[in-house]
Amino acid sequence: MLFSRVQLSVFVFSLFLLLGAIQIPLHASSQHDWDATANLSPGYEAADNWDISVPPSVNATGNLIFETINSLMQHWPNTRYRNGHTIVPALVRPGNVFYHGRSDSNTPTTPEWLATDPEHSLIFCRDLNTDSGCWMLTVTVVRPLKLLYFDGSSAAKMRDGSMDSQDILAYGAVIPEKYRDEKERINTLCEWAKGLNVDGFVRMEMDFEIMLCDFAKGVEVAAVNLRKSIRARPGRPDQPRPPPESYPPYDDSEHRPHSNDRHNSSTPDSPVGDAFITGSWHNYFPGDTRIQLDLTQLISFYDTQLVPSLVEERFGKERIEHRLLGISPQDVLAVVNRINASIADSYFGSGVDWATLIQLIVKRFSGRLEMVQYILNSTTPADSASENENLAKKVHSHLAAMVQPYMLATVKPSDEDASAEWFTPVYKLCSTIYTDYIATSAIHSHLSTSEQLVLGGVEQTTREICRVVTGMWVDGVMNGLDQDLYKPSTIEDKDGKINALIGSWRERINFLMKWLDWSVWLKCRPECGFEEICYLPTWPFRVRENNDSKRDPQPKCIPRM
Numbered sequence: 001m002l003f004s005r006v007q008l009s010v011f012v013f014s015l016f017l018l019l020g021a022i023q024i025p026l027h028a029s030s031q032h033d034w035d036a037t038a039n040l041s042p043g044y045e046a047a048d049n050w051d052i053s054v055p056p057s058v059n060a061t062g063n064l065i066f067e068t069i070n071s072l073m074q075h076w077p078n079t080r081y082r083n084g085h086t087i088v089p090a091l092v093r094p095g096n097v098f099y100h101g102r103s104d105s106n107t108p109t110t111p112e113w114l115a116t117d118p119e120h121s122l123i124f125c126r127d128l129n130t131d132s133g134c135w136m137l138t139v140t141v142v143r144p145l146k147l148l149y150f151d152g153s154s155a156a157k158m159r160d161g162s163m164d165s166q167d168i169l170a171y172g173a174v175i176p177e178k179y180r181d182e183k184e185r186i187n188t189l190c191e192w193a194k195g196l197n198v199d200g201f202v203r204m205e206m207d208f209e210i211m212l213c214d215f216a217k218g219v220e221v222a223a224v225n226l227r228k229s230i231r232a233r234p235g236r237p238d239q240p241r242p243p244p245e246s247y248p249p250y251d252d253s254e255h256r257p258h259s260n261d262r263h264n265s266s267t268p269d270s271p272v273g274d275a276f277i278t279g280s281w282h283n284y285f286p287g288d289t290r291i292q293l294d295l296t297q298l299i300s301f302y303d304t305q306l307v308p309s310l311v312e313e314r315f316g317k318e319r320i321e322h323r324l325l326g327i328s329p330q331d332v333l334a335v336v337n338r339i340n341a342s343i344a345d346s347y348f349g350s351g352v353d354w355a356t357l358i359q360l361i362v363k364r365f366s367g368r369l370e371m372v373q374y375i376l377n378s379t380t381p382a383d384s385a386s387e388n389e390n391l392a393k394k395v396h397s398h399l400a401a402m403v404q405p406y407m408l409a410t411v412k413p414s415d416e417d418a419s420a421e422w423f424t425p426v427y428k429l430c431s432t433i434y435t436d437y438i439a440t441s442a443i444h445s446h447l448s449t450s451e452q453l454v455l456g457g458v459e460q461t462t463r464e465i466c467r468v469v470t471g472m473w474v475d476g477v478m479n480g481l482d483q484d485l486y487k488p489s490t491i492e493d494k495d496g497k498i499n500a501l502i503g504s505w506r507e508r509i510n511f512l513m514k515w516l517d518w519s520v521w522l523k524c525r526p527e528c529g530f531e532e533i534c535y536l537p538t539w540p541f542r543v544r545e546n547n548d549s550k551r552d553p554q555p556k557c558i559p560r561m
């Protein structure tokens with residue numbers, strides 16, 4: 001007899017896992033799919049049998065909610081994904097200073113834009129007629145300012161979705177033709193804000209900016225007469241220098257500056273280049289913390305309960321193409337109602353620190369997942385059997401490190417029956433350890449509607465990581481890579497099995513990382529040198545309307561000096 005009963009069942013079981021794994025990247029739909037329109041907690045404990053072969057629904061958005069919230073007020077991820085899906089009430093504390101460049105020393109009497117960093121305002125600091133220098137207003141916050149933040153590249157004048165969430169508030173519908181009507185947009189938004197307790201809005205382009213509705217409220221304004229920026233001055237014999245090929249050219253035709261001014265510069269050391277550098281200072285977590293977000297009141301267009309009409313619009317599309325066009329009028333009304341209510345609300349939520357929780361999960365898994373992917377990337381079919389086995393052992397040790405904190409002492413495959421259940425406690429503990437208290441204790445009843453959405457995103461995301469990682473680890477165990485736990489007496493065609501395991505592992509890790517799509521993984525490889533910066537193509541550089549705007553931008557090193 002070739003196989004004992006036990007060996008046979010182990011073999012069949014491994015085969016099942018491999019097949020299950022290979023299926024995942026194809027279409028993950030099954031009658032057991034999680035219900036994308038329901039939050040996971042608190043009901044999911046009861047309804048759920050923790051079947052490790054069941055992936056999230058194709059329409060589930062927990063991963064998108066998790067990553068968009070993890071990216072708020074950070075320049076890098078919002079440069080990549082330009083079409084915002086989140087609106088968040090925000091606060092700026094007294095003492096913060098912002099900047100407004102112009103050609104005279106007057107304080108605006110209509111809504112205008114503030115730069116968060118002075119370099120951005122210098123683009124507009126000019127006096128076209130005289131040699132008396134140019135004007136920069138410093139705008140100091142003297143009482144808490146209440147703002148609404150639109151995530152994404154919400155100040156990029158692009159036709160394909162970066163303005164959608166503003167349109168919803170300004171016009172009650174997405175109106176793509178208005179993508180350049182900046183003056184009308186700020187006036188309409190500020191008109192909308194008038195009846196509410198809102199001082200302005202926060203957006204992002206080459207840097208973050210504030211649309212301030214009323215310069216007479218909550219701020220103190222002073223005018224500073226600056227030396228005219230020589231580098232910004234058009235038409236000097238030594239300007240503009242032709243940009244080096246690798247540097248993003250400034251696409252002047254696409255950029256309508258905020259008011260009546262037009263700027264004209266294309267060199268790396270121009271004010272535009274400088275604003276791009278200061279924007280990059282806010283690239284990563286926690287981003288620009290002068291704008292303090294109230295996550296307990298956010299709304300997300302990835303919320304499938306609040307905005308069900310977009311589920312179909314997004315279906316089958318890459319994230320880069322997601323936008324709000326196609327949202328139903330009922331959903332617009334629901335969103336505006338929620339925003340109106342949240343502005344009026346003085347409830348401060350449950351006290352859970354969501355940003356830190358999300359960041360913790362990213363820290364815990366991002367480096368290790370990337371390492372596993374890196375090792376698996378380094379194999380080729382031509383590698384020898386012993387090379388492959390060493391590599392499989394290496395991968396397995398990283399997987400084991402990831403599941404170690406959830407490895408209960410009682411968890412062990414039984415020699416008699418390697419059933420599919422022995423590892424369920426690992427999968428379950430890994431999936432629930434970070435949120436169990438929030439999801440099941442009395443605190444759950446104190447969560448705001450927004451917090452319940454965030455919790456669902458954390459739960460779905462953590463669970464999918466744990467499902468894939470535990471599944472990969474189990475396959476390593478069943479192939480004898482974890483001798484303490486399980487030692488098959490003989491393995492038929494061991495080399496073939498290790499090869500198949502490596503192939504299945506590679507597919508699964510790639511699928512998981514694509515699903516998570518964390519911006520921490522989007523970086524220049526190899527890293528840039530000191531004289532370079534890692535650059536992600538963005539409007540108005542190299543991203544022209546109607547052309548590059550659907551493309552997923554990829555970073556590359558460009559000269560910094």
Ligand SMILES: *[C@@H]1O[C@H](CO)[C@@H](O)[C@H](O)[C@H]1NC(C)=O
Binds near residue numbers: 193195
């Ligand atoms: C929200 O508030 C604005 C400003 O007060 C008001 O014009 C609008 O009708 C409100 N919208 C809803 C849906 O309540």
Ligand SMILES: *[C@@H]1O[C@H](CO)[C@@H](O)[C@H](O)[C@H]1NC(C)=O
Binds near residue numbers: 234235240262264265
């Ligand atoms: C921008 O600079 C170019 C090159 O110096 C010049 O030909 C063009 O007229 C300038 N445009 C404006 C709007 O100043």
Ligand SMILES: *[C@@H]1O[C@H](CO)[C@@H](O)[C@H](O)[C@H]1NC(C)=O
Binds near residue numbers: 030057058059312315
């Ligand atoms: C996902 O959404 C699409 C579009 O609404 C729908 O046709 C499909 O049945 C949904 N799939 C699942 C598994 O919910």
Ligand SMILES: *[C@@H]1O[C@H](CO)[C@@H](O)[C@H](O)[C@H]1NC(C)=O
Binds near residue numbers: 370371373374377
């Ligand atoms: C592994 O390969 C994939 C596909 O080519 C690539 O996208 C990814 O960046 C690589 N990962 C690592 C860590 O090298």
Ligand SMILES: *[C@@H]1O[C@H](CO)[C@@H](O)[C@H](O)[C@H]1NC(C)=O
Binds near residue numbers: 546547548
């Ligand atoms: C995008 O623009 C480039 C340069 O102007 C042009 O060569 C290319 O054909 C355009 N692509 C599309 C899809 O329009």
